Each structure stands twice: as structure tokens, then as C-alpha cells.
Amino acid sequence: MSVDDVVAELRDGMTVGIGGWGSRRKPMALVTAIAKSSLKDLTVVSYGGPDVGMLCATGKVRKAVYGFVSLDSIALDPHFRKARQAGEIEVSEFDEGALQWGLYAAALRLPxxxxxxxxxxxxxxxxxxxxxxxxxxxxxxxxxxxxxxxxxxAIHLDVALVHMNRADRYGNTQYLGPDIYFDDLYCLAADKRYVSCERVVETSELAAGGPPQSLKINRMMVDGVIEAPGGAGFTSCVPDYGRDEAAQKAYAGGDLFVEASR
Amino acid sequence: MSDVTRAEVCVAACAEVWRDAGEVIASPMGLVPAIAARLAKLTFAPGLLLCDGDADYFTDPTGAAAHLEAHIPYRQLFDQVWHGSRHVMMGASQLDKFGNQNISAIGADFARPKAQLIGVRGAPGNTVNHPTSYWIANHSPKVFVEKVDVVSGIGYDRARAAGRAARFHHLHRVVTNLAVFDFATPDQRMRLRSLHPGITVDEVVAATGFVLAGTDNPAVTLEPDAEALRLIREVLDPKETREREVPSAGKS
Known part of the structure; x- marks a missing residue:
């Protein structure tokens, strides 16, 4: 699939769960495509970072569901703040552990x-x-x-968007960084699951890339794979790359679609 | 006159928060608490587990001979939080007399806040599940208010109202640039426990937006001993980042 194929699957008013955490391993290639699309009235569920800020700044968000919105090295996302302080979006703010519980309940089909x-x-x-x-x-x-x-x-999602380090073309995916965050729960909580990745590899290459437990999200949990090198944008995607702090600073300063140097 | 700075007193006072904590995760938020947690682990609280900012926990807080001793991604961190094996030291944009904390938003209208902050984050879950302390680098009536705008971390009045499910709630200490506080009154209100050297009761009262308990006979906050001072100055914070949070007179 391409990034545009994913955007074509989305509809106004959908509830979209976005993986990653703060400014870490966010599916920014997908988020940017949504931001540049004509979609509107989305409910965005996120351990919030620049995904939430960018979608707020481009008027895509009807409601944000989150525990926090932060850029890590920059404590607060100015675009999210601006939308909140103008009263432009509805919000559900939960404890971040309870947010996990809502996704987990949806994943387990519990109320x-x-x-x-x-x-x-x-x-x-x-x-x-x-x-x-x-x-x-x-x-x-x-x-x-x-x-x-x-x-x-339960926080049921229409769509889950996550970014991984590797995947095969069947949807078996691999994270190589320190933390899966809640990406597997997003996939289980959603009707449609799209995974962008740094590199699509042969299934036979996955095991050589990392330990078996790095294969946390598999083809049962994925509907589409998108090869998107640098697809986490300026957010970190270790070990492939760290956060591009200069680009993040530019984003916070108003250069919404700044290109990260990768 | 002692040459110990206020920032160093604050580091030692924050470190004391984790005395007797045992084998738990110490989660410090802020520069002074981060130095303090490492000082505590190096000296009187070797059982503490300290995070590198991601998911890895290393043995030696000086970094000199640090070995990975634990790997705790967020999913497991919430397990530890809900299990109770953690003592967090959070900041607060507002804190009231019962220890209710706000890190979510400022203003009366949550639908359109005057200032959106980071969000409640883990504060509700932290405070209801395991011991919590607070670090306030700038003690002022803007922080210590009669009523906070959005209760994120819960105080004693809210914990009491939540009943038995909130029985693990414990606010241990509040450390500021002026003094140390606890909640050891019959109705668990914030109480002045000790004044940092050179600070007066009047200064603390003037900087606090609610009536404080314990102003009659406060103790004086202990200064770090020679070994703690050496560790702070030579090992843990040779670049004096602590001065950024608590500047000494004449430095800024």
C-alpha cells in the first residue's frame, strides 16, 4: 500500500488511534498525509505528540482522546495548546494508564x-x-x-496507524527500539490496521533483525503495510534514527510540514 | 557561614524523600529531583531503581560502572505503578492544602482553558496507587492555591472521598525552594516541616495562598553532609544544572 491508499480508506468522523508515544516512533508520514487531505471531524486517540498538534493545526480534529500531549524535549505542543485555548476541539483527558486500559478493553472485546x-x-x-x-x-x-x-x-477504534522499524509484506512487523508503547493494543482495538515501516523485508530476514519478542505485531493484527523510510518524521525511531531536534523546533515554531533530515 | 547553596539543600531534602523507600522505582521529575534520586541511590537508598529516560534501568547512577539491571517498557511501568512499587516526585503548576495537584490546564473553563498544560498524564494513577512527593522550584502563591483548577494528582480530601479503593494513596513530602512540608495533621493538611537555612516563617506564609499548618515551631532543613556535597558537586552535577532551578543570589 501507499500512504495515499491509506488516506483513501479513511472517512470523515472516524476514530483514529495513532501509535507511538509523545515524540517517539509516531507514524508521521501517514499523519502528514491526513493533515494534507480533505478529511475532517476525526476523533484522535493518542499518547499525544506532534501527531495531535499537526492534526489540530490543520483542522482535522473534532475530538482528542489522550493522557498528555508533549514533544518530550519540548514539554508542550504549541499547536495543540492553541486549539485547546481557542476552544476548537472536544477532549477526553484520561490518566495515561487508564487510556491503556480503554484500548486493552476494546482489544479484548470487553465493555x-x-x-x-x-x-x-x-x-x-x-x-x-x-x-x-x-x-x-x-x-x-x-x-x-x-x-x-x-x-x-473500551475505546474502540475505526482505524489504527502505527510505525514500525521492519515488516514483511504479509503484515508481520518488528520493532527494534526500547519500547512497543501501546501499538499492539491499538491494532487489536481497531477495525482496520495500517502499519508503516522503515523497510519492508522478506519474512526470512525478520528473525535475523532482532529477538523473537521484537515480532510483537503480526499479520493477524494488520490489514496493510506501507514502506515509508523516514516515516516517523522528526520523531525518534531508534535504532534507525533518533529525534531530529532541529526539525522538531521548526515544527513547534510553526513550520508544520518541516522535512526531517534522514 | 556555610558555603552550602540553597540548591544543594534542596537536593539533599529531595533525596530524603526516598529514605526507607526500599526496592522501588524512583521517578524524579525536574533537575533537582533527578540529582537527588541519584544521590539517594548512591548513599542511603541503594535499593532504588532509576530509569534512563526510556525503558532501561542502570545499576550505577554515576554512570561510571553502570550495568543494565532492568528493562521496564511503559506497559510494565503501569503494572509497577498499579502494583505500588514506585515513589514518584512530580512537579505541579498548582497545589492546594490537601495536596491536590494540577498539571492539566489553567482556567475555570476546561472546554477553553486559559493555558493548556501537558494533561493529567499519570498523576491520577500515580497518586491513588503509590507514594507521591512533589518538588516545587518556585514557591509562590500562584502555585500554592486555595483550590486547583483541574485535580490531576489527588489530595487527601479526594482520597478520603474515594473510599477504600484509594487506600494506597500517600502524599509523603512537598519540597520547595523555601521549605519542606508533610501532611501530618489530624485532617491531613499541608504542614510546614522544616525551613531551609536562612528562610523565615513569614516568607513561606507570604508565598503560600492558603493557611499553613505547623508554622509555630518548624525545624531547619538539614544541609547535605560532606560526602553528599562531594557527590553533588564533583560526581552528579559538576556543571551545576541545579542552579538553573534554584539560583543562588548573584548567580543566574
Missing amino acids: FLPTRAGLGSDVMSLNPELKTVTSPYHDGEDGEDAEELLAMP
Whole structure:
């Protein structure tokens, strides 16, 4: 597939989950193509970085679902801030662990998963759809009250977009950096899953590239593979490349589609 | 007169946060807490696990003979957080008398905040699951407010209201550039525990936007001992990055 093929599959109003974390291994080639498309009214679910900022700045976002939006070495994304401070987008802000739980619940086809993460905080009042659940196993014999936990609702995705280091043409993918983040959960939580990668290789080459556990997202979880060298843009995609701090600075300064030097 | 700087007092006071923490992840946020956590691990808290900023944890915080001892990607980090094996030291844009923290947004209207900050991040989950301390580099009435705009990390009043599910909530210390605080009052309000050398109660009261407990007889914050000072100055922070967060008079 090409980047444009993926954009052609998307529709206005879809819920799109974007993998990576902050300014790390973000599928920026795909995100940039969406930003330059005519798509609108998207709900974006993300451990937010420049993906969220770029889509806000180009008017693609109706709603953002996140725990944070940060560029790591630059603490706050100015484009996301601007959209928020103008009241341009709806948001659901969750604890970042609870966000994982929402994706995991969707992945497991459960309506919710219980957690403490959010209890007592304004996450509960600012997201009035959130409900609590009382432990059904409490018998009161210990003289204590039952635990009342946040029932974190499943966050179902229409589409998941993630960027990997390697993949074969069947959708078996490989991450070679320090962390998969939540990319496998995005894939399991979504109806359609598109993976861009630095390099498409033969299946026989995957095992030589890294340990077996680097093959975390496989062809059961992927609908399309896009070869996109440098596809993480200025965000980091170690060990293939680190973050291009100068390009990120330019992005933060307003040069939205700055080319990273790769 | 001692030649110990305020920044060095702050490093030592932040390090104390992890005394007796045992074998847990120490997650410092900010320059002074980062030096402090490494100082604690090097001296009185060798059980601490320290992250390199990604997912790797190394044995020696000086970097001299550092071996990878643990690999904890985010998925597992949340497991450790929810398991309780972590003590975080977070910052706060606002903090109230019960220790409610805001890092999400400033302003009365969340739909259109005056200033969007980073988001609640892991603060709700951290505070409800494991011990939390705070580092405030610039103690002022803008930070220490009567009521925070968005409760991100939860304070004692919110934890009480959440009931038994919040029983692992524990706010340990608040360290600022002026003083050290805890929540050891009957209703668990912020209490002045010790003043940094040279700071007066009046200065702290004037810089705090709510009524403080413990202002009658505060102790004086302990200065780092000779070995701690050597480690801070020669090993952990020879470039004096600590001065960027807590500048000494005449330096900036």
C-alpha cells in the first residue's frame, strides 16, 4: 500500500488511534498525509505528540482522546495548546494508564476494565460518561467497605496507524527500539490496521533483525503495510534514527510540514 | 557561614524523600529531583531503581560502572505503578492544602482553558496507587492555591472521598525552594516541616495562598553532609544544572 491508499480508506468522523508515544516512533508520514487531505471531524486517540498538534493545526480534529500531549524535549505542543485555548476541539483527558486500559478493553472485546487510575481526580467530573463499578466479590466479612473502582470504558477504534522499524509484506512487523508503547493494543482495538515501516523485508530476514519478542505485531493484527523510510518524521525511531531536534523546533515554531533530515 | 547553596539543600531534602523507600522505582521529575534520586541511590537508598529516560534501568547512577539491571517498557511501568512499587516526585503548576495537584490546564473553563498544560498524564494513577512527593522550584502563591483548577494528582480530601479503593494513596513530602512540608495533621493538611537555612516563617506564609499548618515551631532543613556535597558537586552535577532551578543570589 501507499500512504495515499491509506488516506483513501479513511472517512470523515472516524476514530483514529495513532501509535507511538509523545515524540517517539509516531507514524508521521501517514499523519502528514491526513493533515494534507480533505478529511475532517476525526476523533484522535493518542499518547499525544506532534501527531495531535499537526492534526489540530490543520483542522482535522473534532475530538482528542489522550493522557498528555508533549514533544518530550519540548514539554508542550504549541499547536495543540492553541486549539485547546481557542476552544476548537472536544477532549477526553484520561490518566495515561487508564487510556491503556480503554484500548486493552476494546482489544479484548470487553465493555470496560476496572482500575483505580482516575478515582478522586477531575478526570471523573470532566468526563461525565465515566461510571464506577463496585467489587462483586466483596462479602463484607473483613468489616471493610467494598472497593468502588473506575469502570474504564473500551475505546474502540475505526482505524489504527502505527510505525514500525521492519515488516514483511504479509503484515508481520518488528520493532527494534526500547519500547512497543501501546501499538499492539491499538491494532487489536481497531477495525482496520495500517502499519508503516522503515523497510519492508522478506519474512526470512525478520528473525535475523532482532529477538523473537521484537515480532510483537503480526499479520493477524494488520490489514496493510506501507514502506515509508523516514516515516516517523522528526520523531525518534531508534535504532534507525533518533529525534531530529532541529526539525522538531521548526515544527513547534510553526513550520508544520518541516522535512526531517534522514 | 556555610558555603552550602540553597540548591544543594534542596537536593539533599529531595533525596530524603526516598529514605526507607526500599526496592522501588524512583521517578524524579525536574533537575533537582533527578540529582537527588541519584544521590539517594548512591548513599542511603541503594535499593532504588532509576530509569534512563526510556525503558532501561542502570545499576550505577554515576554512570561510571553502570550495568543494565532492568528493562521496564511503559506497559510494565503501569503494572509497577498499579502494583505500588514506585515513589514518584512530580512537579505541579498548582497545589492546594490537601495536596491536590494540577498539571492539566489553567482556567475555570476546561472546554477553553486559559493555558493548556501537558494533561493529567499519570498523576491520577500515580497518586491513588503509590507514594507521591512533589518538588516545587518556585514557591509562590500562584502555585500554592486555595483550590486547583483541574485535580490531576489527588489530595487527601479526594482520597478520603474515594473510599477504600484509594487506600494506597500517600502524599509523603512537598519540597520547595523555601521549605519542606508533610501532611501530618489530624485532617491531613499541608504542614510546614522544616525551613531551609536562612528562610523565615513569614516568607513561606507570604508565598503560600492558603493557611499553613505547623508554622509555630518548624525545624531547619538539614544541609547535605560532606560526602553528599562531594557527590553533588564533583560526581552528579559538576556543571551545576541545579542552579538553573534554584539560583543562588548573584548567580543566574
